[in-house]
Amino acid sequence: MVYWHYFCIHLKSQLQYKVSFIFTALGQFLGSLTAFLGIWFMFTRFHQVNGFRFEEVLLCFATVLLSYSMAECFGRGFDLFPQMISNGEFDRALVRPRSLIFQVLASKMEFSRIGRLLQAVLVFFYVIPRSGVNWHLGTIVTLCLMIICGSIFFSLLFLVYAAISFFTIQGLEFMNIFTDGAREFGRYPFSIYGKQVLRILTYVVPMAWFQYYPFLYLIGQRTNPLWIASPLVCLVFAVPAIWFWRVGLKNYVSTGS
């Protein structure tokens, strides 16, 4: 309930600056539009990559884009967490009688991400009838799980990013490899980057579980209905992520002011 209040307040405050809101959203939209154009240009030339067609690849692109923008919209608080630590705002959160993760989540929501979200939805509209996927209950559930688990997974990555700043005070740019990088490179099925990369993304940073494996089920390359549940596997990442956050919290020393 409290979250809902926060939600409304953030929405109202951001809509106060309409022009800036619209332009930021437009920027998000254009940014992912050029990524889309990039894929389109490559496919007008090559027609397929590793046996995947344009429409199939777009399914990956849209899933990753949608989950990422959802996570960025609601998990933005973690993204700005380094600032929260360095300006002492976090000390105030520590004395309040609410869970810390909740407070950080509620501290900021970024609705201008709707630009990216809109792009993902448009691509879904285009691709769902054309992808050649046999839509039945199983595949529909799979797609929904991919998006939901993907959003949770990206939020967990933001949580790790925030936890790092317990140690370093400032955010570390290399985390972008996993956040921005996953968004950029998740536009193709992860298998095209080769076995090594796929292995890392399966066992170390398990994002292939909400993109590549359920995607294979969607396009009919895997038929065992157990694959419907495969996106849930990536949620295992919550264990190390939350553990890391706790360790960071224990080590936390206020910056002072």
Add this chain to the structure above:
Amino acid sequence: MIKYRALFRIRFIHTLQYRSAAIAGMVTQFVWGMMEILAFHAFYQTDPTAFPMRFQQTVSYVWMQQAFLSLFMLWFFENEIFESITSGSIAYELARPMDIYHRWFCQSIANRSAKAVLRCLPIFAIAFLLPAPYRLVLPPTITTLFLFILSLLLSLGVVVSVSQLIYISTFYTLSSIGVRVVVGAIGEFLAGGIVPLPFFPQPFRQIAEVLPFAAMQNVPLRIYSGDLQGLDAIRSLLLQIFWLIVLFAFGKWWLKKALKRVVVQGG
């Protein structure tokens, strides 16, 4: 000239201080470049005949792009300049015996090149040592290397001249965010930042080649990788010089016009 040289030195040394940020950024750029190359590799394996460049050329293109990213990025701006315009502290700068256009130009070039110096060497160190298909190779001749450096400088000039126009537009709009996002996203794409220009399908490629954005990273990267040679390379260089002169002159004229409107209210 001495004062600009001093300004350049101050800015350059200032940016060199951020070494840990540079290391973190370098790791990111390295992984980024590698992933990019692996994606191109997948397309290459799917259909080598449809590949518009040799694979090695694309690899060199990507590595050089990562190494000199800070010279090329269109979405990078000097926040100080925006602030001085919106807050009005530009009045102080106007009182100084320095041409403000040149001052901004100098500042931007110093910042960008300091960043590039910090980042390019480690990326070279790794990229030159990678195993065969993913390795960065030297250009075939000294002339190519020379032409590359020349066009690298020209493209830096063009990038900065375009960002100057965006600073100047702030005098009219006060919030530059709209222009910034449009130029940042579209310009980056048309300059070959996402997919090199030879990969563009036909009508798009022809259009993109004559736009000022093609005078940015597109030319030096393609000269280095050997995709642009001989007369084509010379023509692209001339086009770069043309755009640099036009954008520079237009920027100076526009700034003069914009400054006439500026009213300094004391306080």
